[in-house]
Amino acid sequence: MGADQGRFDLTIRGGTVVTADARFEADLGIRGGRVVQIGGQVRGEREIDASGKLVLPGGIDAHVHLTLSDPPGDSGEPRWCDDFHSGTRAAAGGGITTVGNMTFPHPGQTLRAAIERDAAEAERDAVVDVMLHPVLTDPATQPLGDIPALAAEGHTTLKYFMSFGGFRTDPEAYLEATRLAAGAGMLTMVHCEDAAMIAHATDRLMAEGHGAIANYPRSRPIAAEVSATARAVAFAELTGAPTYVVHLSSAGALDEVRRGRRRGAHLAVETRPLYLYLTEERFAEPDGAKYVGQPPLRRADDVVALWRGLANGEVDTVCTDHAPWRYADKVVSGMDVTTIRPGVADLDTLLPMLYSEGVAKGRISLHRFVAATATNAAKLFGLYPRKGTIAVGADADLAIWDPALTKPVRATDFQTNADYSPYEGWEVTGWPVITISRGDVVYDNGRVTGSRGRGTVLRRGPTASL
Ligand SMILES: [Zn+2]
Structure with missing residues (x-):
């Protein structure tokens, strides 16, 4: 250990290192963007005093929606208000060092062309690392032959929706896509809501004059999620595909x-x-549209089941589905269940809220927190052990965490371009104070210090089981 003394780019001293299965006091030595020493004598060019703090693996948020900075007018994609720059700034501010973006092909674009498009944008603008998930929306124009090629190029996921697009008319093509993905070592990611049930429920509400936002949960009933989930499970069984x-x-x-x-x-x-x-009663608030996501908020017993699943390991990851809007675009008078704008901003708040409501309130252990916000995603998305843990040789992706810092959620403090948070005013205990991505301090006490374009598009290995 002595031989390395004084040769680190960065050291983190006095902190408590926490992984998915261990917790210990140790200093970290970082060189060339990686952790190269844990414990023993460490002295570096730059030192961070982490005494009284936790040193956690940087968060991995595998599910975000970032918009091209200059999308073509006919893309048909919603104009979420974060691009790869502001979105990855929000990640850095929230202790997150890897985001996974849903890459939707534009009309007529192939999956590989869409990945190339987003990769160029991310390499230019991202502050932290990015993985890209190709989204199959139309097998008629997106050749399934791209799927093994994408895996060979390190993009080892395939996402699709049962709730809209080509799935409704051609589920067989999606079954074949799932089979191809499995054969290529990819993880298939599925949005499980049944399109026909949603369309029928929505049409009935509108026909009966009940299209107000307060009725939004009835437009996307739990039955539509349960039956689609059962179908995704059946697809996984038929094809052997690891399915997320x-x-x-x-x-x-x-x-x-x-x-x-x-x-x-x-x-x-x-x-x-x-x-x-949050529960579905929120939609009855005057500006209840601000809580709208797909699926809707559910009932109190669903919330209890999810926390139990998170505590016992049945729920593997918590990811944001960050799909940010400005308040004025999200809450528009006269909106109904057919004109809502789904999605909320959550990159700045994912980790602090889960720590505060989960760990600090005793619902989940600190190790489950790390597993659900970093380690499990690293394994599932082909990044482990390079990311998702703290180990010699791993990327120095870290969140220096102040477990005692209490402050309210205030959208004005955040990096996202969204100007409201669904948790505005909640008192939250436990915040990241410094975020480190591959050895670079990218966020430091309220200020993003990582430069635009330092983030990289990750080439990933095959999915691994947990
Ligand atoms: Zn999503």
Whole structure:
């Protein structure tokens, strides 16, 4: 150990290192963007005093929606208000060092062309590292032959929606895409809501004059999520595909996953912050549209089931589905269940809210927190052990965490371009004070210090089971 003394670029001294399965006091020595020494004598060019702080693996938020800074007018994609620059600034500010973006092909664009497009934008603008998930929206124009090629190029995920697009008319193509993805070592990510049930419920509400936002949950009923989840589980069983259910929101959908796992299906479950903190009564508030995501907020018993699943390991990850809007675009008078704008900003708040409501309130252990916000995603998305843990040889992606810092959620403090938070005013205990990405301090006590374009697009290995 002595031989390395004085040769570190950065040292972190006096902190408590926490991983998914260990907790110990140790100084860290960082060189060339990686952790090269844990414990022993460390002295570096630059030292961070982490006494009284936790040193956590940087967060991995595998599910975000960032917009091109200059999208073509006909892209058909919603204009979320964060691009790769502001979105990854928000990540850095929230202790997150890797984000996974949903890359939607524009009309007529192939999956590979869409990935090339977003990769160029991310390499130019990102402050932290980025993985890209190609989204299959239209098998008629997006050749499935791209799927193994994408995996070979290090993009080892495929995302699709059961709730809209080509799935409704051609589910067989998606079954074949799932089979191809499995064969290429990819993780298939599925939005599980049944399109026909949503369309029918929405049409009935509108026909009966009940299209107000207060009725939004009835437009996307739990049954639509449960049946689609069962179908995704069946696809996983038929093809052997490791399958990741994005933003699972209900106890019933979790039951389907539990049954599928018992039969041997390779399933992973993501939930989303909204479903852990809020219930459907919120939509009756005068500006209830600000809470709208897909699926909707659910009932109190669903919230209890998700926390239990998070504590016992049935829920593997918590990711934001960060899809940010400005308040004036999100809450528009006269909006109904057909004109809502789904999605909220959550990159700045994912980790602090989960720490405060989960760890500080005793609902989940600190190790489960690290597993759900970093380690499990690293394994599932082909990044482990380079990312998602603190180990010699791993990327120095770290959040220096103040477990005692209490302050209210205030959107004006945040890096996202969204100007409101669904948790505005909540008292939160536990915040990142410094975020480090590959050995660079990218966020320091309220200020983003990472430069635009230092982030990189990650080439990933095959998905690994947990
Ligand atoms: Zn999403």
